[in-house]
Amino acid sequence: MKILFVHQNFPGQFPHLAPALAARGHDVLAMTDEGNQRPSPVRVVKYAKPPQVTTSNTLGRTYAEMAERGWLAARGARALRDRHGYAPDVIFGHSGWGETLFLREIWPEAKLLVYAELMYRTRGQDVGFDPEISPGTDEARVRTVARSAHLIQGLVQADAGLSPTRYQADSFPPELRSKLTVIHDGIDTERVRPDPAATLALPDGRVLRAGDEVLTYVSRSLEPYRGFHVVMRALPAVLAARPQAQVVLIGGDGVSYGGKPSDAESWKAKMLAEVGDRLPLDRVHFLGRVPYGTYLSTLQVSRVHCYLTYPFVLSWSLTEAMSAGCLIVGSDTEPVRELIRDGENGRLVPFHDRAALEAALIRALEGDPQAGRLKAAARATITSSYDLKRHSLPRLTEWVESFGPRA
Template sequence: MDVLFIHQAFPAQFGRLALELARRYGWRCRFLVESLSACPTPSRSMLETLEIHQVPVDPPRPRGGLPWPQVFGGWLEQCSSYRSAFDRLGLRSDLVVAHGGQGAPIAFLREAVSAPIVNYCEYYFPTRFADLTYRVDLPPAEVAPFYPRCINAPTLIALQNADAGYSPTRFQRDSFPERYHPKIEVHFDGIDTELYRPQPAGELILPDGRRIGPGERVVTFVARGLESMRGFDLFVAVASRIARERSDVVFVCAGSEITYYGWDNHHTGGASSFRSWAMERLDAPADRFAFLGHIEPEALAAVLSRSDLHLFPTVPFVPSWSFFNAMACARVVIGAEVAPVLEVIDPGRTGLVAPLFDTDRWAELALEVLARPSEFEPIGRAAADLIRERYSLDACVPDLRDYFERVASGRPPDS
């Protein structure tokens, strides 16, 4: 099978999947992208195995993206750039798999390709009380009701022009208008359980050289950005409470100071990052925190394997891969009591949950886990078993292969 993957960045959601399809089944996997990503960073094996073509973008996008009223016009220009590159390179294939909307403007390819088009349906933004507007404890941004309509327009056009679509989780599929649900199947991306796996605890050497010995406890927070949508400030509030109760805990945070989603500069006044704002506002003990920034997967696996507890205080939004990675490492995870977390965690069996805004309850649960770790070890083991059985590459890649073959051959979707 010859598959063309289209995405704004590489590897994003498709890099590891394409590498597995090439390795396991001998598929030819090519990419049409704008840039190579730093989160996650492409591996050497990806760069050596996969055929990557870059689309020149002129003019380059401004840092932080386009202003929301210009999103749709910018997407139309992006469509033109991709179409020109596609025609110039002659990229014909048996199947096109693309991240719809802003991630990959596939709408203009409908008349250019004879192959079926699969749309990766990552998320459809609601207009209120979800994702961007869920944090009712923070001042709302004036543009919040308008931005989703601008960003959803390309997503719907891409889905309308695709032959089929898939989402990694039911929550993500269900975020789309109900009339599109029959067109969207659920197929998860796949977690590398050879990398993210239970390992013996020992000394942890952080990327910055700091050493965490066997006698110290580690509580982790991981997100692409240390921002309000992933509840970084709520994590700081919980961590500060834990720090007052226990002197042996280090709080290790991986993620950029950049805000990728939402308008955290409204809260900070633009004078500092949301990380700095949260630490100062909550008077957090800075010497108890270790901030790693973006780190390579191998370093992240080492951190998560050494973690005694992982916190995931997210709003209802696309679940982070780090959430699955922590579970794969047999960590006890406390997640927000929201739909995307509850789809994965069976409370009390494969993880723990707490109401997002009840930081006292989060702290109480966290202190229980840290005080009696042996009682909670079965939860971590059950979490690792769940990821291995349902969400691992070994479980997901064959499923996605079958799905791609079915769409490429024109067979109807599963009921």
């Protein structure tokens, strides 16, 4: 088969799947934004970087941006077709950035698959979940409807879609869910595993070791969608109760979801202004964005790992923390409940209940008598159902191959 992956930040969700299909003898090609400099495991072609879209119609801005990217991806596809005679059997693209919107017009005979990561919803998801940050106003709900158009169009046009979790698949309208298959991207449990000899060197020269009293928090960006503000407000009480504890936070100062605070340069700056004078900052370590090895060592030295999230996309960091054998204290929100069962393989607390979060973190740091059982169960959850080589990758390759011309 000729298989074309399409992702503006390739390999994105496909770092294992694309080379696995190539290793099985398929002709695998990827198309990505010309500004993407990430190393690729397969051959890559690039389409022109989209210009900044300007429009006075705020409700139409998201679709305008996605359609512009979709058109540039289609132009790149047309060049592949007309100049090089390229015709894929299967196209597999992420629908979130509009790249798949017009590919059907270039290759009408190809099977079109989309990675359907999440459908925005006006109720029961992130809109209005955290009134302090994102109140559920009529305007917010209308904006959510408007920015969902390209996601619906992308799945309607596709032959099938893939979602990584049941929660994320169920975010799509019921009439479209029959197109979706749920297969997680997979965790390399051989690499992401407990290491009793793990160490983490901090910028100040201090070295943390597995077994130390370490609280960890990881997010692509330090922002409310991942409960950063809730964690920061809990830290003064937690660190006062545990005077030997160290806190390690990984994440950038920008935003990945939602917006910046109106009264500060970043959410980190805002929260430090709010609680910094009550924190022993020599025990709170902001590492920013770090190499993967540093991130993995952080999980491996953790005594308790805190993962909070709005009802939204589930982070890879949770599944990797579980695979690393972390004791998880997570938010009692729907995407987390799909993996964590309170008292069975982790602890859950209400997202907005700071007192409950403080108590759970203090209990874990001082030595939860159930920690060993909970950590082993967390890892077993991942190895039994989310393991990359034994579960996810075989299912993913079989799913893609099922759309080939010989299927």
